[in-house]
Every structure is written in C-alpha cells, then in structure tokens.
Amino acid sequence: MRPHLGLGLLSLIDCLTCAAMTAAVPMLLGCGDPSPTTEPSAATPVASGVLASAGQPHASASDRLVNMNDACDGPTFNAAVDPGTCIREGGVIFSDFIAQLTRQGVAGAWHFAPSMTAAQLDQALVAVNRGGEVHTLTRVAKFGGGIVPPLNELSHNPVVAPECTTLEPDDFVAPGGTYRQQIDATGPLLFQCCIHPWMRLTVQVPG
Numbered sequence: 617m618r619p620h621l622g623l624g625l626l627s628l629i630d631c632l633t634c635a636a637m638t639a640a641v642p643m644l645l646g647c648g649d650p651s652p653t654t655e656p657s658a659a660t661p662v663a664s665g666v667l668a669s670a671g672q673p674h675a676s677a678s679d680r681l682v683n684m685n686d687a688c689d690g691p692t693f694n695a696a697v698d699p700g701t702c703i704r705e706g707g708v709i710f711s712d713f714i715a716q717l718t719r720q721g722v723a724g725a726w727h728f729a730p731s732m733t734a735a736q737l738d739q740a741l742v743a744v745n746r747g748g749e750v751h752t753l754t755r756v757a758k759f760g761g762g763i764v765p766p767l768n769e770l771s772h773n774p775v776v777a778p779e780c781t782t783l784e785p786d787d788f789v790a791p792g793g794t795y796r797q798q799i800d801a802t803g804p805l806l807f808q809c810c811i812h813p814w815m816r817l818t819v820q821v822p823g
C-alpha cells in the first residue's frame with residue numbers, strides 16, 4: 617500500500633510549490649479558490665498578449681484552436697492534492713493517474729489536441745482548457761520538466777524547462793479559460809504544459 621506515501625509526497629511538494637508561487641500567482645495549483653486567469657472576450661483584448669512574445673493580440677478567423685484536455689476526478693484529486701485542484705468528476709481517480717504515470721511516464725488523457733499542427737506567421741494559437749485542472753501552454757526551446765517536481769520525476773523530465781520558471785500569472789489557464797499565443801517565429805515551435813510536462817504541442821511554421 618505505498619500509494620499513501622506517494623500521494624502524501626505529491627501533495628506536500630505540490631503545496632510547497634504552490635505556496636512558493638502564491639505571492640506571484642494568486643491562484644495556482646489549487647491552493648486557492650479557482651478563478652479563471654484568462655477570460656478573453658470581444659471587448660477584452662486578451663491579456664496574454666503580454667506573453668513572451670512582443671506580438672500584439674490579434675483576433676482572427678484563422679486562429680489555431682488547441683484543446684487542453686485532462687480527465688481528473690475531482691473528489692480523489694482534491695483529497696490527495698488540495699481542494700480546488702480539479703473541478704470535474706468521474707474521470708481518472710488520483711491513484712490511477714499516479715499509476716499510469718509510474719508505468720508509462722504519461723497519463724494519456726492529459727494532452728493537447730492536436731499535439732501537432734501547422735500555422736502561419738501572424739496567426740495565433742488559442743488554447744481552451746476543456747479539463748478540470750489548471751494547465752499552461754508554454755513555448756519552450758526544448759521540452760523539459762515543469763514546476764511540480766513529482767510529476768517531472770514520474771514523467772521522466774528531470775531537467776526543468778527554463779521557460780517554466782518564469783511564468784506569469786496569466787500563463788495559468790483555469791478550467792474553461794482561454795489563452796492566446798501569437799505565432800511570431802518560423803520553424804517547429806514547441807509548447808508544453810508546465811504542470812504536466814508530458815502535455816506537448818509542436819507547431820510547424822513555414823518561413
């Protein structure tokens with residue numbers, strides 16, 4: 617019955633991570649009341665224009681939609697990690713999530729859809745969080761670990777992606793939230809979730 621140790625550890629470190637970032641990130645991994653971090657609307661230019669890139673927020677019919685998916689089971693995730701970690705029910709229970717990660721290095725229901733796409737310069741990626749947990753869509757030079765050490769370990773991502781260490785509050789996309797990322801470079805662009813580092817997206821942008 618070792619899950620207890622594992623869950624306790626995850627919960628502890630998760631909460632430490634959370635506490636450490638609380639000053640800069642009011643709502644994070646479920647340590648606070650969930651509230652949408654990014655709620656773009658026609659009247660509100662997307663705050664995430666402030667992202668890494670200097671590109672301007674730019675609504676377009678040709679935006680590339682990316683779904684952020686997960687299958688967390690609220691009751692078990694909230695009990696194991698923190699209340700508010702997961703707002704959905706009826707998915708993968710926490711111990712199965714950990715078991716999948718332990719066995720495969722990924723929990724497949726936690727993914728971006730699509731995981732590969734193509735886009736043109738000047739288009740934008742629009743990520744919509746369809747899951748029950750917070751996710752990020754963070755552009756990285758190289759895929760790596762995120763901000764939750766136990767998940768890095770279980771997913772075999774020991775080297776933290778530097779970009780995951782400089783996240784801004786609006787990089788965290790709450791369930792139901794939306795996040796916009798302007799495409800401002802060519803080549804294969806890599807994006808990952810800085811919480812669940814096996815959630816990855818590659819965008820091919822021709823020159």
Ligand SMILES: [Cu+2]
Binds near residue numbers: 811
């Ligand atoms: Cu995630």
